[in-house]
Amino acid sequence: MNHNHTELFFLLKQVDLQLTQLFDDKLDISLTRYEIMRLLHHEEAVTQTYLQRKLMINQAAITRHVKVLETKELLKRVRNPDNNREVLVTVTSKGKDLLDQCELSKVTMMHQLFENYTDEDIDFVINFLHSLKSASRHMLDQEEEQT
Amino acid sequence: MNHNHTELFFLLKQVDLQLTQLFDDKLDISLTRYEIMRLLHHEEAVTQTYLQRKLMINQAAITRHVKVLETKELLKRVRNPDNNREVLVTVTSKGKDLLDQCELSKVTMMHQLFENYTDEDIDFVINFLHSLKSASRHMLDQEEEQT
DNA sequence: GATTTATAATTGACGTATCAACAGTTGACT
């Protein structure tokens, strides 16, 4: 049984590395940046902390991604006048266009990858991963409290 | 349906990032390096190309990891006298000791993470990921052939 | 109001992955 668990850890890494690369190759934007743009698309304006909480990656990484996306004019950043610690991030029309342009490539790629799976299969794996994410998050938080 | 698939991509990344960090925190060795050591443990001597094929990460990354592990005396490298292009990699007794020392921490962590899942659940997810890995590998290889 | 604590974002340093280029070697062919 231990063998399966160790196998699962590294298998997740392998799959992630490959899917991330495939995504970038097909859509010409990284998976993380795409997720940032997608989150912005559904909101008026968000803080970088919101992005961090949603994506569960380090604040520093958010800053770096957001700065690059701003340089590409895909989003705008402005200090929040109501709270000068916060930076508000909003999608530009150019950013919305990019998401639209990505849609066909994305759907084609997803179809090619997932055509052999049922919705139930995929939902099962998603639920599995969600609970695994929570469990590992919990264990990491426990470590923090002990220091 | 698209929503589930996009969600799955980034969810895999989040889970991988967290599990990788948890693994490192608990065992004090990175997941990739642990896998290298584990592969060496089961073989007499292997080439770096063997490691690359097994782990499915870039050759450059293998070289860098193996060099560090050699510095730590966990493995040895020697040119293959039968083929001077190849470097043969073997585990040291210190390396074997390290794997032994990791075992308890690893089992404890795995138990904590997976105690709520059945073997069937885990096997299902592993099979799912294996086929997803193959599908993405196939799509990436197709890209290469077109260039 | 003054002080302390907490928060948000940024920057530097580092680890680990990728690609590209390279050096040296082997295998296939003439």
Next chain:
DNA sequence: AGTCAACTGTTGATACGTCAATTATAAATC
């Protein structure tokens, strides 16, 4: 034996994640 293609490993540069330290600001406390 000479040439070319393929192979193996290495190195430099880059991307992207982490942690730690920092700056500025808001919130909490006295």
